[in-house]
Amino acid sequence: MAYLWRKLGFYAVALWAALTINFLIPRLIRGNPVDIILSRFQTRQPPPPEFRKALEVMFGVSHDPLWVQYFAYLRQLATGNLGTSVTYYPAPVGTVIGQAMPWTLGLVSIALLITVGLGVGLGMVAGWRRGSWLDGLIPTTTFLAAIPYFWLALLLLFFLGAGLGWFPLNGAYDYAHVRMGFTGDFIGSVLCHGALPALTLVISGIAGWLLGMRNMMVSTMAEDYVVMAQAKGLRPRRVMVAYAARNAVLPNVTGFAIMLGFFVGGQVATEVVFSYPGVGFALLQAVGSADYPLMQGLFLIISVAVLAANFLVDLLYGLIDPRVRKAG
Amino acid sequence: MTAVVTLAAPRDRVLGLPRSGKLVAGLVIVGFFALLAIAGPILAGDPEALVAGRLEPPSAEQWLGSTDTGQSVLAQLMYATRGSMLIGVTAGVLGTVGSLLIGVVGGYFGGWVDEAFSLLSNVALVIPTLPLLILVADYVEDGGPFTYALIISLISWAGPARVIRSQVMSLRNRDYVDAARVSGEPGWRIMVFQILPNLVPVIASGFVWAIIGAILTESGLSALGLGGGAVTSWGGMLYYAQNGSALSMGSWWWFVPPGLFIAALGTGLSLINFSIDELMNPRLRKAAA
Numbered sequence: 001m002a003y004l005w006r007k008l009g010f011y012a013v014a015l016w017a018a019l020t021i022n023f024l025i026p027r028l029i030r031g032n033p034v035d036i037i038l039s040r041f042q043t044r045q046p047p048p049p050e051f052r053k054a055l056e057v058m059f060g061v062s063h064d065p066l067w068v069q070y071f072a073y074l075r076q077l078a079t080g081n082l083g084t085s086v087t088y089y090p091a092p093v094g095t096v097i098g099q100a101m102p103w104t105l106g107l108v109s110i111a112l113l114i115t116v117g118l119g120v121g122l123g124m125v126a127g128w129r130r131g132s133w134l135d136g137l138i139p140t141t142t143f144l145a146a147i148p149y150f151w152l153a154l155l156l157l158f159f160l161g162a163g164l165g166w167f168p169l170n171g172a173y174d175y176a177h178v179r180m181g182f183t184g185d186f187i188g189s190v191l192c193h194g195a196l197p198a199l200t201l202v203i204s205g206i207a208g209w210l211l212g213m214r215n216m217m218v219s220t221m222a223e224d225y226v227v228m229a230q231a232k233g234l235r236p237r238r239v240m241v242a243y244a245a246r247n248a249v250l251p252n253v254t255g256f257a258i259m260l261g262f263f264v265g266g267q268v269a270t271e272v273v274f275s276y277p278g279v280g281f282a283l284l285q286a287v288g289s290a291d292y293p294l295m296q297g298l299f300l301i302i303s304v305a306v307l308a309a310n311f312l313v314d315l316l317y318g319l320i321d322p323r324v325r326k327a328g
Numbered sequence: 329m330t331a332v333v334t335l336a337a338p339r340d341r342v343l344g345l346p347r348s349g350k351l352v353a354g355l356v357i358v359g360f361f362a363l364l365a366i367a368g369p370i371l372a373g374d375p376e377a378l379v380a381g382r383l384e385p386p387s388a389e390q391w392l393g394s395t396d397t398g399q400s401v402l403a404q405l406m407y408a409t410r411g412s413m414l415i416g417v418t419a420g421v422l423g424t425v426g427s428l429l430i431g432v433v434g435g436y437f438g439g440w441v442d443e444a445f446s447l448l449s450n451v452a453l454v455i456p457t458l459p460l461l462i463l464v465a466d467y468v469e470d471g472g473p474f475t476y477a478l479i480i481s482l483i484s485w486a487g488p489a490r491v492i493r494s495q496v497m498s499l500r501n502r503d504y505v506d507a508a509r510v511s512g513e514p515g516w517r518i519m520v521f522q523i524l525p526n527l528v529p530v531i532a533s534g535f536v537w538a539i540i541g542a543i544l545t546e547s548g549l550s551a552l553g554l555g556g557g558a559v560t561s562w563g564g565m566l567y568y569a570q571n572g573s574a575l576s577m578g579s580w581w582w583f584v585p586p587g588l589f590i591a592a593l594g595t596g597l598s599l600i601n602f603s604i605d606e607l608m609n610p611r612l613r614k615a616a617a
Binding site: 010011013014017018021025026139142143145146147148149150151152154155157158162215257258260261264265268269272273280283284287288295296298299302303306307310 | 447450454455456457459462464466467487540544545547548551552563566570575576578580583584586591592594595597598599602605
C-alpha cells in the first residue's frame, strides 16, 4: 500500500507541474490571445472596446493579479471547461479534442504494443544467443533508432505510398467513399490508412527496446539462479523465458516513461506527415492558426494521458516485481 | 582509478580506451561530420544563390540537384550540417552541465536536497517533451540558434541526472571519500576532485546521448516548421522540401540527404556510446575469450 500511495503522491505533483507549466508559458512569454485575434481581423479602424471586452471574457483573459488568474484557471479546469477554440469557433476545445483523441489513442496503443512485444521478444533471443549472427543486426537497429520520425514517415509515404501505391497517402479512412460505423469497409479502410503511420512508429521505436532487453539478458544470464536453473537440467526455453527474461525485462519497464515521451513526439511528427486527424495534427494546426486555447487544451490532454499511462505502468511494475512493494 | 574502470581489456596506445571496431567506426563517422561542418560551407558556396533550374536532379555540376527555387541542395546541406551540429553540441553541453549539477549535488548531499532534486527530474521525465517544446517554440518564435539550444537543453538534463545521481550515491560511501572527509576536505572539493573523475564515463555517455537527443529534437521541431526561419538545419531542409512539393514532384535528392545525415551522425554517436557502455559493463562485450 505504501508503494501505491507514494506513486499517487508523485503523479499528483507531476500533474500539478504540468498544469502550472501550461498556465505559465503563455503568460510569461507573450501577451494574450485577444491581441493576436484582433490583429487577425485587419480592420481599418481600431475595434470597439466592447468587442475587445467580449473577446476577453470568452478567452478568459483578465487583468487580475497572476495568483487570482491561477485559481480561476484551476477552477475552470476542475469543471472540465477548456475554453473555446478559435479555429473551430464556436466549438469548445473539449469537443475538438474529443474528436481527435480516439484516432491518436488507437494508433499509439497498437503501435506501442507491437513495438514492445517485438522488441522485447527479439531482444530476449538476441541476448540468449549472444555472439551469434543476431549480434550482427545490432548496428542496423542503431541506425534505425537514429532515424528521425519525420523523415522516416516521409520516406514511407514517398516509396510505399506514392511510389508503389500500396497504401493511401493521408487521412484516417477513405472520407469520400466510406461512412463511419462498424462495417467491414470502414474497419478495413481504417487499418489500411493506419498501417504506414503505425509502421513509422514501430520501426523507429523498436531498437531501444531490442537493445535494452538484449543487454539486460546478457547481464542476467550470468546470475547464479540462471546457472542453477541450467544445472538442474531445465529445458533451455524455460530457463530463457521464466528465469532470465522475466528478470531482464524489469529495468526496461522502468525506462517506459522515457520511451513513451519519444513515442508521443514521434506520434506528432507522424500524424503531421500523414495528415492523420489525431491530437498531434490538431496541435500543429492550432499552432499554425494561433489557436491558443486549443493549443493549451491539447498540451494538457497529452500530458494527462502520458501521466496516466506511466501511472498504470508503475502499478503493473509493483505487481510483477514484489521487491518494490516491500521497499516502499 | 577505482572500480568504475578496472578491466584488463586490450587498450589503445593513444587514447587509453579499449580497442574496438565500434569505437573506431563511431569516431570516424563523427569526425567526418565535424569536418563537413567546419569545411563544408567554405567549399560549397552560397546556399541562397540561384545556380540551376527548378528541381533539377543530381548532375555533374550540381551533385545533389537543386531545390524548387533553383538553389544548390549540396550547399544547403553543408550549411545545415554546421547549423545542426552547432545546436546539438551547444544543447548537449548545456544539458550535461545541468544534469551534473542536479545529479552530483543531490546524490552527494542526500536528504531533502536529494528528494527535491529527484522529484524535479522525475517530473521532468514524465512530462511529454515535444508537445511542450512545440508550445514554447511557438511562443518564442524569433529566437536565434542559441535560444533553441537552450530550450532543447531544458528538457534533456533529467535522464542523465538520474544516472549520475545513482552513480554518485554508490561512490559517496567508498573508503577514499570517507578518508577525504575525515581529513577535513570541504564538500565542494570532495565533489570536484574525488567524485567527479570517477563519473567521467557516465558523463561522457550522457553527453553523447544529449547530443543525439538534441539533434533529433531540433530536426523534429524544424521539420514541423517551428525552428524559426533564421535557423538553418537538417530539419529546416526537410520542412522546406515538404512545403516545396519535393514529395509530389518526386525530388528525392532534396529530402533524402538531410534525413540520411541525421541518421548517420546518430549512428556514429551511438556507436561511441556503446563502447563507453562496454567499458563500464564488461559483460556486454562479445564473448571474445
